[in-house]
Amino acid sequence: MTAGKNEAGVGASLNWRDEFHDSALETLFRRTMQIQDSEQLRRALWIVAGIFLLLIVADYLLLGAGAEFLALAAIRFGVALCCLALARFIGHHPAHAHWPLPLNLVYLAASTGLLLTILLYPGSIGLHVSSIVMASLAIYLLVPNRLTWILTWSGYLAFGFVLVAALWKPLSPGMLASSILMLGFANLMGWLTYSRLNRLQRRQFALLVDEREANRKLQQEIEERQLLEAQLRHMASTDPLTGIANRRHFFEQAEREFHRAQREGTPLTICMVDIDLFKTLNDHHGHAVGDLVLTTVASCCASVLRETDLIGRYGGEEFVIALPQADLETATFIAERLRHKVTSLRLPMLDESQRLSVTVGISQVEPDEAKLESALQRADDALYAGKSQGRNCVIVADEADPSLAARA
Numbered sequence: 520m521t522a523g524k525n526e527a528g529v530g531a532s533l534n535w536r537d538e539f540h541d542s543a544l545e546t547l548f549r550r551t552m553q554i555q556d557s558e559q560l561r562r563a564l565w566i567v568a569g570i571f572l573l574l575i576v577a578d579y580l581l582l583g584a585g586a587e588f589l590a591l592a593a594i595r596f597g598v599a600l601c602c603l604a605l606a607r608f609i610g611h612h613p614a615h616a617h618w619p620l621p622l623n624l625v626y627l628a629a630s631t632g633l634l635l636t637i638l639l640y641p642g643s644i645g646l647h648v649s650s651i652v653m654a655s656l657a658i659y660l661l662v663p664n665r666l667t668w669i670l671t672w673s674g675y676l677a678f679g680f681v682l683v684a685a686l687w688k689p690l691s692p693g694m695l696a697s698s699i700l701m702l703g704f705a706n707l708m709g710w711l712t713y714s715r716l717n718r719l720q721r722r723q724f725a726l727l728v729d730e731r732e733a734n735r736k737l738q739q740e741i742e743e744r745q746l747l748e749a750q751l752r753h754m755a756s757t758d759p760l761t762g763i764a765n766r767r768h769f770f771e772q773a774e775r776e777f778h779r780a781q782r783e784g785t786p787l788t789i790c791m792v793d794i795d796l797f798k799t800l801n802d803h804h805g806h807a808v809g810d811l812v813l814t815t816v817a818s819c820c821a822s823v824l825r826e827t828d829l830i831g832r833y834g835g836e837e838f839v840i841a842l843p844q845a846d847l848e849t850a851t852f853i854a855e856r857l858r859h860k861v862t863s864l865r866l867p868m869l870d871e872s873q874r875l876s877v878t879v880g881i882s883q884v885e886p887d888e889a890k891l892e893s894a895l896q897r898a899d900d901a902l903y904a905g906k907s908q909g910r911n912c913v914i915v916a917d918e919a920d921p922s923l924a925a926r927a
């Protein structure tokens with residue numbers, strides 16, 4: 520169901536048959552009501568069959584076991600059988616509840632049977648008029664969603680009655696006129712009741728469709744908003760060039776790790792990573808190549824880390840890494856692995872003499888340290904020490920043991 524069609528909503532207009540003007544909505548309505556309609560029809564057929572069978576008993580009481588009774592019983596039994604067969608068929612195939620042929624044939628049999636009884640029955644004409652009136656009302660009330668069929672059937676019944684009454688059971692003009700009036704009134708009441716029920720049912724359905732459409736749109740809007748929020752969050756926390764965390768987001772996460780490490784007494788190390796002679800590379804090959812180098816080195820750094828490690832762009836060509844649960848020895852090992860990986864990088868626009876390299880400064884958060892910045896400062900100092908020692912190396916801050924301050 521498209522949104523445009525649903526705009527019909529509460530005001531979804533109905534035609535003279537009390538069906539939706541919008542054929543798609545009408546089809547949806549019928550499909551939705553299929554089970555209910557077939558159930559209703561089945562029940563109607565059972566009721567009609569039951570009435571016809573009961574009438575056999577009434578006929579017997581009135582006529583005795585004569586030839587007229589047998590003829591009547593055969594007609595009534597035949598009609599009841601047709602109804603039961605159709606009810607069973609619809610029970611197995613609910614989708615066929617609106618098949619015109621079997622339904623119209625059964626109706627034709629039932630109403631013809633009813634008309635024939637007028638000929639065979641010696642009862643008063645008042646009884647026949649009442650039975651035709653009851654049958655007409657039953658059609659309006661029991662047959663779901665088929666006004667054209669209902670009108671045809673009621674017309675057949677009324678016309679048949681007048682014909683039978685005129686040809687075989689001549690009535691006085693007064694009796695004929697009042698019978699026709701009774702039938703007309705029954706049909707009018709039936710039609711009005713049918714129309715009222717039908718309109719109510721369809722309006723409720725249109726409301727439901729509207730509500731569902733509104734809910735669907737709302738859900739779609741919520742999902743779009745959530746997606747947008749996620750995009751905004753991602754944009755606010757990510758460096759647009761390299762795709763790793765930006766400085767702000769890195770520090771948010773690193774602060775959490777800092778407090779956890781201090782609380783739990785576990786190690787936390789910081790690595791400052793700086794691309795060597797990046798300015799020269801930028802000046803020689805231009806900013807676009809510089810950007811590509813930054814992106815490549817950033818993903819190279821990220822690839823040597825565990826999921827729990829943090830990496831962010833500190834600024835320019837400098838990256839910062841936080842390694843929870845890692846002491847200086849482990850951090851040095853990781854930094855060396857990173858340094859080696861960067862030196863082995865090959866970019867098509869750079870020749871062999873222009874190998875990429877990084878210098879890394881490492882520091883460990885001290886147990887009694889109140890701020891993360893102190894450890895960062897020490898890592899930065901170690902980095903600049905590495906730069907002044909000739910670059911492409913890993914330097915550990917305040918390291919007394921020179922074996923850990925590895926140099927390439």
Ligand SMILES: Nc1nc2c(ncn2[C@@H]2O[C@H](COP(=O)(O)OP(=O)(O)OP(=O)(O)O)[C@@H](O)[C@H]2O)c(=O)[nH]1
Pocket residue numbers: 760793794795796797798799801805806807808809810813834835836906910
């Ligand atoms: N392409 C590009 N260049 C950047 C970006 N941010 C900073 N830079 C450049 O990075 C260079 C940093 O150079 P310096 O800090 O002098 O250091 P260096 O040339 O790498 O030398 P050392 O660090 O001493 O090895 C400058 O030329 C900046 O313009 C960026 O986002 N893209």
